[in-house]
Amino acid sequence: MAPLAGVIDGAINHPGAARLRVLYGARHAGSQVLSREREHWRLALPWIETFDVAPAGHRQGSPLVHLDELFGDEPPDTVLCCGPELFMLATARDCMKRGVADSRIWLSVERRMHCADGLCGHCYVGESYACRDGPTYRYNEYRRLLASAAKRPAGQDSGLC
Ligand code: FES
Structure with missing residues (x-):
């Protein structure tokens, strides 16, 4: 996630620059990074999080399984x-x-x-x-x-x- 932080901030701060959607996968909740930033990003962009071992109520499985949801009708x-x-x-x-x-x-x-x-x-x-x-x-x-x-x-x- 860290290599993309600047791109995500850029898309949020310059809304005309890109329409960004994010799919973020982690092994489990404790292995997620950039908690403070994600809190902000999650509210500002279409955002999907997945877990190999998902806490109750969250998406489970590889991010690849959730590409349909991320892409929708428009790749x-x-x-x-x-x-x-x-x-x-x-x-x-x-x-x-x-x-x-x-x-x-x-x-x-x-x-x-x-x-x-x-x-x-x-x-x-x-x-x-x-x-x-x-x-x-x-x-x-x-x-x-x-x-x-x-x-x-x-x-x-x-x-x-
Ligand atoms: S790290 Fe040594 S050649 Fe790239």
Whole structure:
């Protein structure tokens, strides 16, 4: 959620800039972050929260299960996604099936970063370094990077941690 905080604030403070809808998933209520900010955001935007282990009266299950509710009849023209990498990839694929262009899906890729300066290679994504070139990638570009990583000889980083 933290990488998107500025975007959410921006959409609220500049209402003409974007019509933002948010789907926020967490393992359980105790693992949610930015409580004070969410209280404000929840009132200002269409907002859906889901839990792997939901408190009574709340939505249960992966955020992917709730995309229909979020999208309604009108798929968004842009999707911003952050979270575990495999979850983001599943979300991106699902959004594409619903008509969102892969170039309009943005992923905030968190890798195990050490040097944060393109030196150690811990954050490889194909020929890209998430610390230097990311961590935000368009999904079409990210898919290309993952495909190039898959072609690397055995023993080299696959690009997917
Ligand atoms: S963190 Fe070392 S190369 Fe990116």
